[in-house]
Amino acid sequence: MATRDNTTLLFRNTMRITDGHLEGFRDAIARAVAFAEQHGPQLMVETFVDEERMLAHSFQLYRDSDAVRTHWKLADPYIQEVMKHCRVERFEVFGEPDADVAAGVRSALGEQGALTFSPRIAGFVRFAAAPRP
Template sequence: MTAHSDTNTILLFHNTMRITDGHLESFRDAVVRAVEFVRQHGPQLLVETFVDTERMLAHSFQLYRDSDAVRTHWKLADPYIREVMEHCRVERFDVFGEPDAEVAESLRSGIGRECPVTFHPRVTGFVRFATESRA
């Protein structure tokens, strides 16, 4: 049985970041600004960020419709990404789904210079969203 074409291109990114000592509040402020910008202007279907203050790790999840949406996000959000990165470093980056060759290479050559980038091919699934998103 083949997966539905609308979900074949879905990409879920899980970014694990180490927050710099003494930067927790600045990191939080930068992430809030970045996510608010993306909520209003970005192509993501979902963005959620969680912070483990005991380990000083942050976990960001971003769901994209396809590789084109990833490219759009990179163009729009670059200043916000740079601001967040002033307060952390990426420890691990997991890609769930199969981006096109250009996005995959950009991830390997960009983030992959700093940390492991792991690709996990999709088997099956679905996406269900409520009509009203929460803040």
């Protein structure tokens, strides 16, 4: 696989859940992921919760920057609902988004948490996107 031409993006979002909001966070995440599974462009979404430390980790895999833009347009109400229950501590972008998406990530994060971009060196994907119903 040629890595320079690969447009795949992996986002890792580490969120600090607000005290007393764990159940609200869980409910909002469940609704957001269900919506993404049915309507979103993501190839993969996985969210994990560390209740002891009140942290959540969300991983989202996108085919390219256009898919990220589509996600933003479709999912904004769900994102806003999740953010009522947490704040972003760290947002990591793996891969090289286009300038528009990179600026959008910076703007959305603001001063909320740390942001890093890590360009790809090499990799592959073994699974195909699930067919949509």
